[in-house]
Structures are given as C-alpha cells and as structure tokens.
Amino acid sequence: MNLxxxxxxxxxxxxxxxxxxxAIYSLIALGYTMVYGILKFINFAHGExxxxxxxxxxxLYYYLCTPDQGGSWVMISFILSVLFAMILSAxxxxxxxxxxxxxxxxxxxxxxxLSAIGVSIIxxxxxxxxxxxxxxxxxxxxxxxxxNMGTTSITPNQIMILAVGLIMMAGLKLFVDRTKLGKAMRAxxxxxxxxSLMGINVNVIISLTFAxxxxxxxxxxxxxxxxxxxxxSMGQMAGLKAFxxxxxxxxxxxSGAMIGGILLGLLETFGVVILGIPQGMKDTIAFSxxxxxxxxxxxxxxxxxxxxxx
Amino acid sequence: MTDFLMVLFxxxxxxxIASLGLNLIVGYTGLLSLCQAAFVAIGAYTTAIIxxxxxxxxxxxxxxxxxxxSLSGLLIGIPTLRLxxxxxxxxxxGFGEIVKNLIINWDSVTKGPxxxxxxxxxxxxxxxxxxxxxxxxMLIIWGFVFITYYLVRRIVRSRxxxxxxxxxxxxxxxxxxxxxxxxxxxxxxxxGSFFAGIAGGLYAAYTQAVAPNTFDFxxxxxxxxxxxxxxxxxxxxxxxxxxxxxxxxxxxxLLGISNIIPxxxxxxxxxxxxxxxxxxxxxxxxxxxxxxxAAIVKKEILNLEK
Numbered sequence: 001m002n003l004x005x006x007x008x009x010x011x012x013x014x015x016x017x018x019x020x021x022x023a024i025y026s027l028i029a030l031g032y033t034m035v036y037g038i039l040k041f042i043n044f045a046h047g048e049x050x051x052x053x054x055x056x057x058x059x060l061y062y063y064l065c066t067p068d069q070g071g072s073w074v075m076i077s078f079i080l081s082v083l084f085a086m087i088l089s090a091x092x093x094x095x096x097x098x099x100x101x102x103x104x105x106x107x108x109x110x111x112x113x114l115s116a117i118g119v120s121i122i123x124x125x126x127x128x129x130x131x132x133x134x135x136x137x138x139x140x141x142x143x144x145x146x147x148n149m150g151t152t153s154i155t156p157n158q159i160m161i162l163a164v165g166l167i168m169m170a171g172l173k174l175f176v177d178r179t180k181l182g183k184a185m186r187a188x189x190x191x192x193x194x195x196s197l198m199g200i201n202v203n204v205i206i207s208l209t210f211a212x213x214x215x216x217x218x219x220x221x222x223x224x225x226x227x228x229x230x231x232x233s234m235g236q237m238a239g240l241k242a243f244x245x246x247x248x249x250x251x252x253x254x255s256g257a258m259i260g261g262i263l264l265g266l267l268e269t270f271g272v273v274i275l276g277i278p279q280g281m282k283d284t285i286a287f288s289x290x291x292x293x294x295x296x297x298x299x300x301x302x303x304x305x306x307x308x309x310x
Numbered sequence: 311m312t313d314f315l316m317v318l319f320x321x322x323x324x325x326x327i328a329s330l331g332l333n334l335i336v337g338y339t340g341l342l343s344l345c346q347a348a349f350v351a352i353g354a355y356t357t358a359i360i361x362x363x364x365x366x367x368x369x370x371x372x373x374x375x376x377x378x379x380s381l382s383g384l385l386i387g388i389p390t391l392r393l394x395x396x397x398x399x400x401x402x403x404g405f406g407e408i409v410k411n412l413i414i415n416w417d418s419v420t421k422g423p424x425x426x427x428x429x430x431x432x433x434x435x436x437x438x439x440x441x442x443x444x445x446x447x448m449l450i451i452w453g454f455v456f457i458t459y460y461l462v463r464r465i466v467r468s469r470x471x472x473x474x475x476x477x478x479x480x481x482x483x484x485x486x487x488x489x490x491x492x493x494x495x496x497x498x499x500x501x502g503s504f505f506a507g508i509a510g511g512l513y514a515a516y517t518q519a520v521a522p523n524t525f526d527f528x529x530x531x532x533x534x535x536x537x538x539x540x541x542x543x544x545x546x547x548x549x550x551x552x553x554x555x556x557x558x559x560x561x562x563x564l565l566g567i568s569n570i571i572p573x574x575x576x577x578x579x580x581x582x583x584x585x586x587x588x589x590x591x592x593x594x595x596x597x598x599x600x601x602x603x604a605a606i607v608k609k610e611i612l613n614l615e616k
Contacts, residue, residue: 042396103589110342111588113396114538117344118584121531125574125581236527240407243400281411287404291389294397 009151014269020158022265023165027220028242029249029257030172031093031213037189037252038209041109044116045096046217047239048123049089051232053218054225055131057085058138067139078141082222086215093214094207102203120239128232135229138222161223168216169258175212176254185209189252237283241268244290250300259302264289314565316444320516321560323451324509326552327458329536330545331505336534337543338466339498340478342399345386345406346533349379349503351525353510355413358426358520368432372511379507380500382409387499406530413522425521432515440518447516454512455549458505462545465501474498475543528577532559535580538587541594550596555580 028050035043061067064077100119104112146153176182187195188205196202221234228234245264249256264286271277271285293300332346353375360371390401413420420426431438439446465471473494476484485491514520536555540547558579562571587594 036396042400100585100589107588107592109396110336110340110542111592113342113399114534115585115588117531117534118581118588120581121528122578122581122585125577129572129574129578240400240403244404247397247400278415281415284408284411287401287408290404291401294401295389298397 012152014273015266016152016154016158018266018269019262020161020265021269022245022262023161024220024224024238024261025242025245025264026258026261027165027168027216027223028238029245029261030169030254031217032243033246033249033251033254033257034185034209034213036246037254038185038192038206039101039105039112041101041112042116042243043096043101043210043213044113044239045100045119045123046213047235047237047242048120048127049093049096049214049235050217050221050238050242051127051230051235052092052123052221053085053089053214054138054221054230054234055127056088057081057218057222058136058225058230060084061138061141067141074141082219085218085222089214089218089221090211093210097207097210102206124232124235131232133232135231137229138225140226144226157223157226164219164223168219172212172216173254181205181208241283241286244286247290248293248300250302253300253302256300256302260300313444316448318556318560319448320444320451322553322556323448323455324513324516325533325536325556326455326549327451327509327512328506329533329540329548329552330455330458330462331502331509332533333502333537333543333545333548334462334465334474334505335498335502337537337541337548338471338474338478339495341495341498342396343402343499343502344399344527344530344534345402345409346502346506347525347527347529348406348409349383349506350510350513350529351409351413351520351522352382353379353507354514354520354525355420355426355510356507357511357514358429359419361429361515362426365430368511368515372508372515375511375514376504376507379510380504383499383503384496387496403527406527410522410526413525420522423522425519427519429514429518429520431518441516451512451516454508458508459545459549462505466545470494470497478543528580531577531580531584535583537594539583539595541596544594544596547594547596551594 028046031046031049032043035041035046058081061077061081064080065074067074067078096119100115101112104115140157142156144155144157146155176185184195184200184205185208187198187200188202192202195205220238224238225234241264242261245261246257247260248263249258249260251257267289268282268285272282277285328346328350331349332343335341335343335346356375356378357368357371360366360374361368386402386405390398414423416422431440433439434446434450437446439450441447466474473484473489476487476489477491477494481491510525532555536551537548538551539554540549540551559576562576
C-alpha cells in the first residue's frame with residue numbers, strides 16, 4: 001500500500017520528525033492547558049517563559065563549560081543547566097502570576113487577557129535588550145551525528161527530545177492523577193470556592209500550577225534551542241502553536257494537550273511534505289487547524305461539547 | 311518644527327481612525343481582536359495595488375479599501391462567532407499572522423518583503439498631494455477622523471450600540487432579551503475593520519509606499535493600547551489614547567534620537583501600560599466608571615431599614 005505516494009522509509013522519517021516537533025509542542029501546551037484548567041484564561045506570557053528557559057539554560061551551560069571540548073563534564077553541566085532553567089522559569093512563572101494575574105482574578109474576563117499580552121511584550125523586549133536580538137547557537141552536549149537505522153535516520157537529540165518529553169508527560173500525569181497535591185489541583189480547577197472550603201490553599205495550588213507549567217516549558221526551550229538556536233522572539237510562534245495544540249486536544253485537559261501537540265507536529269510535517277505547502281507558509285497550517293477545530297469541535301477532540309448554562 | 315508637529319498629527323489621525331474602529335469591536339462589544347493591524351494592512355495594500363496598477367483616482371479606491379477590509383472582517387467574523395473571549399483573541403492573532411505571511415509570500419501581487427513603492431500622488435481638485443504637502447494631508451486625515459467619530463458615535467448611541475453593550479456585559483442575557491448576538495457581533499467586526507481599512511488606505515496614499523513589516527503584531531498591540539489607555543468603550547478616549555501612544559512611539563523617531571533610545575523600550579512601555587491599566591485603572595484614563603447597581607440597591611435597602 002502506498003499512501004500519498006511516499007516511499008515507506010520516507011514516511012517513517014517524516015513520522016519521526018513530526019513526533020519530535022510534536023513532543024516539544026506538547027511540553028509547552030501542558031502549561032497553557034493547566035493554567036486554563038484552573039484560572040480559565042490564556043497565559044499569553046507562556047511562550048516567553050519558554051524563551052527565558054532557553055536563555056537561562058544557555059547562559060549557565062556556557063558559564064560552566066566549553067561544549068566543544070566534549071567529555072562527561074559537558075554532559076553534567078548540560079543536565080545542571082536544564083535543572084537551573086526549570087527552577088528559574090518556575091520562579092518567573094510564579095512571579096508573573098503573583099504580580100500581573102492575581103490582582104485581576106475577580107475582574108472581567110478581558111482584563112487578565114490584556115494583562116497577559118502586556119507581560120508577554122514586556123518579557124520579549126526585555127530579553128531583546130538584555131541578551132541582544134541575534135540568535136545564539138546552543139551546541140549539543142554530545143556527538144549529534146546521524147544514526148542510520150536502515151533507510152531511516154535519527155539524531156541523538158531527537159531521541160533525547162522524545163525520551164525527555166515522554167518522561168515529563170508521564171511524570172506529570174502520575175502527579176496529577178495519583179498524588180494528594182494533584183488531587184488538590186483537580187479540585188481547584190473544578191471549583192475554587194469549594195476547594196478552599198475543603199482546606200485547600202487555592203493560592204498555593206495556583207502558584208504550583210504556574211511553576212510546573214513553566215518548568216515544563218523551560219525543558220522544551222532548552223531541548224529546541226539546540227536545534228533552532230536561542231533568540232528573543234522564539235517564544236511567540238512556538239507559544240501560539242502550543243496553544244493551538246492545547247485547543248486541539250481540549251483545553252484544560254492534560255492528556256488532550258499531549259495528544260494535540262503530537263497531532264499538530266505530525267500535521268505540520270506532513271502538510272509541507274504531502275500538500276506541498278511552501279516552507280514560508282508553514283505557520284498557516286497550524287492556524288487553519290485552529291479555525292477548523294473551533295468550527296467543528298470547539299471543545300477539542302477529547303472533551304464532550306458542553307453547553308454553557310446560566 | 312511645524313512640519314514635525316503636522317507629521318505627528320497625521321499619524322495621530324490615521325491611528326485614531328483605526329482605534330475608533332477597534333473600540334467598536336473591543337470596547338463596545340467586548341470581543342478581543344488582535345488583528346486590527348491586518349485590516350489596516352489589507353486597506354493599505356488594496357489602495358497601493360489598485361492605484362499603482364490601474365491609476366484609478368484615490369477617492370474611488372479608498373472606499374474599495376474599506377470594503378475589502380470589512381469583507382476580510384466578515385471572513386474572520388463568521389468562523390470566530392462561536393468563540394469566547396480567549397479563543398477569539400488567539401484566532402484573530404492567527405489571522406493577523408496569516409495575512410502578514412500572505413503579503414510577504416505572494417510576490418506577484420504584493421512585491422513580497424520589499425513592499426510597494428511609488429504609489430501615485432493623490433489628486434485633490436487638480437492639485438497633486440505628495441508626502442511633502444503636510445498641511446493638506448493633515449486637514450484631509452482629520453476630516454476623516456471627524457467623519458469616523460461622528461459615524462461611530464451615531465452607531466453606539468443608537469439601538470445598535472445598546473445591543474452591542476448588552477452583548478459585552480452578558481451575552482446569554484442579551485440573547486434572551488431578543489438580541490441577535492451573531493448578527494451584531496459580525497456587524498461590529500465588519501464596521502470596525504472597515505474603519506481600519508480606511509486608515510490603511512489613507513496611510514498608503516500619504517506615505518506613497520507600503521511594506522509588510524509595518525503591519526506586524528506590535529501595530530495591533532499599539533492600537534489596542536490606545537483604547538485601553540484612553541478607556542474601553544468611549545470614543546473620545548480612543549482618540550486621546552491615540553494621541554498619547556503616537557507621541558510616545560514617534561517622538562524619538564522624528565527627533566532622530568531613536569538610535570539612542572532603543573525601540574524595545576517603547577514596546578516595554580506599551581506592555582507596562584496594558585498591565586498597569588488593567589490592575590490600577592481598568593476604566594482607562596478618561597473612561598466612564600461602571601455603575602454598581604448592586605451597591606446602590608443595597609444602600610437604598612439600608613436606608614429603608616433605618
């Protein structure tokens with residue numbers, strides 16, 4: 001069987017590329033979906049947290065080692081920089097929530113949204129002022145030469161992205177489903193008032209949600225930085241697409257964000273290959289997907305449509 | 311110096327028309343639209359393309375620019391009707407990016423990233439107006455500002471305006487009062503994008519050149535900042551916001567000190583305006599304060615009990 005006239009080995013290659021891209025989208029989408037699940041608004045600044053994560057990882061990495069030398073110290077400092085990026089982004093995420101969103105929790109819906117757009121613009125331009133606008137190269141901590149498996153090839157970084165993405169998502173799923181804090185998070189997302197009556201400190205849970213989402217975005221930022229460099233506006237498009245991924249999966253739904261991300265990664269890869277959409281118009285695919293999903297099934301592929309009641 | 315002031319007023323006028331249009335969408339109807347720059351771009355490019363290729367008079371092309379922009383407003387309005395605030399914001403943001411992508415990649419029509427230069431000068435009663443004729447341009451553009459202001463004022467003070475405000479306050483309650491919310495929301499989009507198209511047409515005719523990078527996301531944010539700063543849902547506030555933001559944006563550029571003050575500082579300022587206004591003064595600098603009916607009723611009851 002020859003679907004779309006693509007040789008089987010190439011098909012496998014494209015699936016692999018799509019999955020890698022999708023894993024990154026998923027990691028970012030989780031932050032959007034968790035915040036939306038609890039606060040019911042889009043954290044527009046999430047893409048900028050992803051960018052700041054990449055930058056903080058980059059700076060610690062190059063402070064600790066010279067990556068071209070190779071060796072085990074490079075790998076250790078890479079792991080340390082990922083951890084550092086996660087912690088720093090978590091702190092930034094919590095600070096943003098505390099300063100720009102918490103005072104607006106009871107305000108009309110438009111207010112936190114506008115505030116979030118403001119935060120996003122501030123962070124992006126601060127980064128441009130502080131770090132410069134030229135893209136920075138993030139070297140691999142390991143030899144990233146292509147591994148050939150028959151006719152398909154994979155790079156070690158792709159393996160790492162897939163592995164790390166899988167571990168993070170599985171860990172998050174376990175945390176939310178199995179731990180007491182996860183239960184508190186789910187309770188808060190269902191009804192804040194009742195949750196607080198049950199002895200849950202809602203503010204702490206919301207901060208925790210921002211911290212976890214931001215840390216995941218930071219991991220995605222460092223992982224993608226090695227493929228596409230680090231620059232101040234890297235969070236804008238990635239953030240938008242991750243949001244689309246979250247909508248596709250059903251916003252507020254954690255499994256949905258993972259599936260939506262993977263799906264969007266595959267769609268983008270195949271859109272270019274099969275439909276022959278020019279590379280310059282690649283971003284259009286994601287937005288068309290958004291508009292189609294919003295028309296056909298606005299609640300996302302995983303959630304039943306719920307009508308709003310008064 | 312007077313030249314400099316006139317250029318400032320020309321830009322304030324152009325942005326005022328766009329922000330009056332956006333105020334109708336965001337301020338009165340409560341639909342967060344992040345693609346006003348795309349509508350301005352469509353208006354500007356329509357004007358540029360028709361005027362350079364056919365040589366039609368500007369006064370015929372300008373309405374076409376407005377109508378093209380409002381048709382694209384209809385295009386984005388219909389699918390996004392079912393969307394609530396946040397989804398709508400993202401969809402419009404995406405639409406803005408698509409328009410910019412199209413303009414950059416559709417070389418045969420839009421000349422790609424280079425933009426279109428050499429748009430013929432506008433003919434007014436046999437006098438050719440170039441970019442150097444600042445005084446007539448200022449008068450023309452402010453004429454359009456007053457027309458726009460008057461039209462928008464007539465709209466929002468009518469039954470239509472009350473319907474739009476009802477939708478903003480509570481869509482479900484509005485529809486149960488018999489307001490066709492779909493019709494009014496699309497109507498707001500079409501009208502708002504029409505004015506953006508007019509603003510774009512004036513911009514193209516005045517500068518005689520258009521380039522895709524002018525109409526980026528930051529332009530949408532700037533227009534949004536204008537109405538947030540002035541006060542959502544008040545027309546005079548949209549114009550006042552345009553005055554302040556244009557002064558902040560263009561003064562360093564026109565004084566030639568923009569290389570000392572990096573452009574990022576301006577954008578940080580816009581971000582700060584959005585955050586600070588939302589937290590400390592959500593009704594804007596000269597916006598109306600919302601009447602708190604619940605508090606009034608409570609006070610009256612307390613008075614009765616005494």
